[in-house]
Amino acid sequence: MAPPSPDPGRDAVPDGGARFAVSSFGLAEMAACGARLRTAVAGAPSVDAAARAVADFFQDNLGDGRGASAWHQVHVLLAHAPDAAREGLRLTEVHPEAAGPRAAERNGDRAADQRLLERLRAWAAATGDDPAAPDCEVLVLPPDGGREDADEPAPTDSGTGTLVLGGPLLPGAAFAVALVTRHQPPADLAEFFGPLAHGVRLALLSADGASPAAETRAARALVACTDAVVARHAAHLRATVAELRSAGAELRRSREELRQRGKELREEAAVVELLQEVGSTLAAELDLDTLVQHAVDAATRLSGAAFGAFFYNVLGETGESYLLYVLSGVDRSAFERFPMPRNTQVFEPTFRGLGVVRSDDITADSRYGHNAPHRGMPRGHLPVRSYLAVPVVFRGTVLGGFFFGHSDPARFTERHERLVTGVASQTAVALQNAQTYRHEREAAMELQRHLLPRLPGVDGIASTSRYLPAAHNRGAGGDWVDLIPLPDGEVALVVGDVMGKGVKAAAVMGQLRTACRAYARLGLAPSEVLEQLSVLVDDIAPGHITTCVYAVLNRERSRLRMAMAGHLPPALRAPEGGVRFLDDEIGPPLGVGRRRYPEQEAELLPGARLLLYTDGLVERRGRHIDEGLRLLRELLAGPVGEIEADCDSWIDALAAGRQDDDIALLYLYRPEDPSRRAVAVARDYPPVSGAVPAARDLVSRTLREWGLSHLADDLTLITDEMVANAVRHARTPLRVEVRRSGDRVVLEVTDSSTEEPRLFVSPPGEFGHRGIFLVDAIATRWGTRAIDGGKVVWAEVKTS
Amino acid sequence: MTANSSSSPHGPQASDPTPHGPQASDPTPHAPQAPGAGPARPPEDSGGLLPTGPTLTLLSRRGPRHAVVSVDGPIDYHTTPQLLGHLTTPEMRDVPLLVLDLSEVDFCDSSALGAFVDLYRRRHADGRRFGLTGLQPQVRRILELTRLTTVVPLYATLEQALPGV
Numbered sequence: 001m002a003p004p005s006p007d008p009g010r011d012a013v014p015d016g017g018a019r020f021a022v023s024s025f026g027l028a029e030m031a032a033c034g035a036r037l038r039t040a041v042a043g044a045p046s047v048d049a050a051a052r053a054v055a056d057f058f059q060d061n062l063g064d065g066r067g068a069s070a071w072h073q074v075h076v077l078l079a080h081a082p083d084a085a086r087e088g089l090r091l092t093e094v095h096p097e098a099a100g101p102r103a104a105e106r107n108g109d110r111a112a113d114q115r116l117l118e119r120l121r122a123w124a125a126a127t128g129d130d131p132a133a134p135d136c137e138v139l140v141l142p143p144d145g146g147r148e149d150a151d152e153p154a155p156t157d158s159g160t161g162t163l164v165l166g167g168p169l170l171p172g173a174a175f176a177v178a179l180v181t182r183h184q185p186p187a188d189l190a191e192f193f194g195p196l197a198h199g200v201r202l203a204l205l206s207a208d209g210a211s212p213a214a215e216t217r218a219a220r221a222l223v224a225c226t227d228a229v230v231a232r233h234a235a236h237l238r239a240t241v242a243e244l245r246s247a248g249a250e251l252r253r254s255r256e257e258l259r260q261r262g263k264e265l266r267e268e269a270a271v272v273e274l275l276q277e278v279g280s281t282l283a284a285e286l287d288l289d290t291l292v293q294h295a296v297d298a299a300t301r302l303s304g305a306a307f308g309a310f311f312y313n314v315l316g317e318t319g320e321s322y323l324l325y326v327l328s329g330v331d332r333s334a335f336e337r338f339p340m341p342r343n344t345q346v347f348e349p350t351f352r353g354l355g356v357v358r359s360d361d362i363t364a365d366s367r368y369g370h371n372a373p374h375r376g377m378p379r380g381h382l383p384v385r386s387y388l389a390v391p392v393v394f395r396g397t398v399l400g401g402f403f404f405g406h407s408d409p410a411r412f413t414e415r416h417e418r419l420v421t422g423v424a425s426q427t428a429v430a431l432q433n434a435q436t437y438r439h440e441r442e443a444a445m446e447l448q449r450h451l452l453p454r455l456p457g458v459d460g461i462a463s464t465s466r467y468l469p470a471a472h473n474r475g476a477g478g479d480w481v482d483l484i485p486l487p488d489g490e491v492a493l494v495v496g497d498v499m500g501k502g503v504k505a506a507a508v509m510g511q512l513r514t515a516c517r518a519y520a521r522l523g524l525a526p527s528e529v530l531e532q533l534s535v536l537v538d539d540i541a542p543g544h545i546t547t548c549v550y551a552v553l554n555r556e557r558s559r560l561r562m563a564m565a566g567h568l569p570p571a572l573r574a575p576e577g578g579v580r581f582l583d584d585e586i587g588p589p590l591g592v593g594r595r596r597y598p599e600q601e602a603e604l605l606p607g608a609r610l611l612l613y614t615d616g617l618v619e620r621r622g623r624h625i626d627e628g629l630r631l632l633r634e635l636l637a638g639p640v641g642e643i644e645a646d647c648d649s650w651i652d653a654l655a656a657g658r659q660d661d662d663i664a665l666l667y668l669y670r671p672e673d674p675s676r677r678a679v680a681v682a683r684d685y686p687p688v689s690g691a692v693p694a695a696r697d698l699v700s701r702t703l704r705e706w707g708l709s710h711l712a713d714d715l716t717l718i719t720d721e722m723v724a725n726a727v728r729h730a731r732t733p734l735r736v737e738v739r740r741s742g743d744r745v746v747l748e749v750t751d752s753s754t755e756e757p758r759l760f761v762s763p764p765g766e767f768g769h770r771g772i773f774l775v776d777a778i779a780t781r782w783g784t785r786a787i788d789g790g791k792v793v794w795a796e797v798k799t800s
Numbered sequence: 801m802t803a804n805s806s807s808s809p810h811g812p813q814a815s816d817p818t819p820h821g822p823q824a825s826d827p828t829p830h831a832p833q834a835p836g837a838g839p840a841r842p843p844e845d846s847g848g849l850l851p852t853g854p855t856l857t858l859l860s861r862r863g864p865r866h867a868v869v870s871v872d873g874p875i876d877y878h879t880t881p882q883l884l885g886h887l888t889t890p891e892m893r894d895v896p897l898l899v900l901d902l903s904e905v906d907f908c909d910s911s912a913l914g915a916f917v918d919l920y921r922r923r924h925a926d927g928r929r930f931g932l933t934g935l936q937p938q939v940r941r942i943l944e945l946t947r948l949t950t951v952v953p954l955y956a957t958l959e960q961a962l963p964g965v
Contacts (some may be wrong), residue, residue, distance in 0.1 A: 336881070337880065337881030337884055337885065338881060339881070378885060379885055379888070379889060380884075380885065380888065689877055689878040689881075690878055692876055692877045692878045692909075693874060693876060693878050693879075696874075696876075696907075713938050713941075716907070717907075717909060717938075717942065720876055720877070720907075720909040721909060721910055723877075724876070724877035724909065724910075724911060727877065728877070770910040770913055770914060770946055771909070771910035771911075773910075773945075773946060774909075774910055774942060774945060774946065777945045778945075
């Protein structure tokens, strides 16, 4: 027995080849086995020798796949029937490794033997000329029931039997190879053994020195048999391959389906997460600008659109509503040059909140393209075929609408529609939240404004004030200014600074301010007011050193009477430009006990200006306070103009946007002609491009009314650029105010965006850059200032 | 000149440059909260999104190798999109020489300048010409202030712009 081989199908055989395993015997084995048979038997000197070689061949070359021969026994039988009429048959039987051929008797006792003998007789009787005569065959005989002459016990495997390869030789002769199997052979083995039977015959005939004609016939039969098997199996194989292929495709398909389903599930899970995330983000977002951007970004992502837009209604302060939009997936510049969408058949369902519009190809939609002049998308519009629009509705009110586009058709499915609808309802709730929040916040801010009232205007002087908390101390500080009309027509001017930071200082400041107002209304003299305040500081906030200037301006607005408690001296600018610090009599700070504060007086001529300020204006890290005062004196002595613009430009020059301390200013101007008051016109606009010509028109008419038409060209251009800039960048409601003051006209554009004015960050070559270049070239002065909840951009032009 | 066509963005409305509410009422000093300020949409008109404000009237005259577009109205942030839309159509893009006649334009802002430069650059890159004529003093001034007189070709008259036509 050969040792077990790692390849169960081919065991090693003595001549170096491999054993063919009958369990996996196929076409390839059939061909190889036939070839090996020919080699093994070739050159046998006699029929007996050939029969012997055949027996050895089958014994050695066919295995059971487990290292043993496939056969329990191998017999080669040669039968001669000298006379066809006779019943007798002379048999020669050959076994592998037997000493030589011996005569054999098969008595036909058993059914298998019976059948074998019957076939041998038939084969021996066949002649080559009769086409109907039996040819080589492979028979499967049932198992022996146990043979007396068995050399070894018959295997008990019920599957055993005998495989017989046999056929006619020369007329009157036949052969059979009987292979007693160990195991049940595969069902198709007999078929593959057909050519082997022919091969055995050919080998026996050759060894017998048969005529070339007989050999040729046998060879032809071999070929025909082989061809037949191959043909049958080729057909079978083709069918199998086709079957396999379709099974493979089926498998691939189901695998693909499985993968797809898995992907869908994963996507679904991601979508659910995303929707939840979007929902919680939106719900938590109270800032409208951020909210709508979040919403459009999320919805665009979920819809798979190339780009998306969210149009939403905003209610202005005076109750008017107007439309704004945000974009996702595309820069705003792609739409800036188009007018707002109109109430076309395509847009109407969304803007009126009637329902979702989803189209695989909107350009093929019957609602598309009915409105002049574009009849569809305006030229230069990003290409849109797939279109999805979902309104955002809250309790019957249309709050806005989502619009999505893609340049390919059929991109939006029902699922996308559902997802976006989900985002839309979340957006509706979030918008409502944001609006509620905004109302509450506005109410709170209104309250704060009441606590820190704007200074009132008084006859005979123009005044303004500034309060800028330190950069690091947003909102609360100890500086204050006040302007208090007194019962007898005089006006009290106050500037003060409670040392210390934050809420504590602010709380002390609030009490002092209130007390100061009360003392002022009692008609106390400046020195008396400071004396009372000093006692109060000791009482309520011992140790909180406080400085203060308290001045009273008479009814004629011509004389000042003042007292100072350790504070930086007010600066007085004479009409001609001379600047004097009023520092003759400065008493100690408040909070150092009851003191008598000295008073001093100063004259305020027509055209004079007075500045009260806290140390934040002139004191700065890295700069000595004397240097700051010198700079302030220089600025005051220089060209001055409208008081608001003066304040801004001085703060800009001295603090440069990074004040270390709070800054408070009170600035007064006594006009040359007290009857000529400042005149102002203001108007609010929504942030739409139409605001630009409207504001230009407002300014142009106002100047005409003021008799200043010669300034119209310059001021309308400045108005145009500043309003366009606010519309383009701030995108919040805006206010345009034009004021006349002395020989100046000031234009202010206020928006509610706390972002830094984009004027300064526009790259060269953009409109904004050129716009600010124009403003800078034309205006006498211009600047910006941050205000509570927004910013002001202003420009000033001289009237002569 | 072979063909006439006029263009406006909103059909019939274009010839009626008045539907912008705010200017209609006289500005009132110290009345910043005037109701209806701004071109607001009445709340009940939840679908009306018609743009407001003045628009341009554009008149195009085509020659075999050129086009002259006469502009009437202010060219600003509001109307520049309309002008660009009209001048960047394929027919206009392909014409070898495009001249903007600004005789009836008394106002331009930086958006207009941006559009001129943009048009000039694009056409120049394509080997096509672009120029302005009929500059009014205010328009000439801002072109001079921004040094664009040295960039965009200017013609004193239409005849100079189209020699031999």
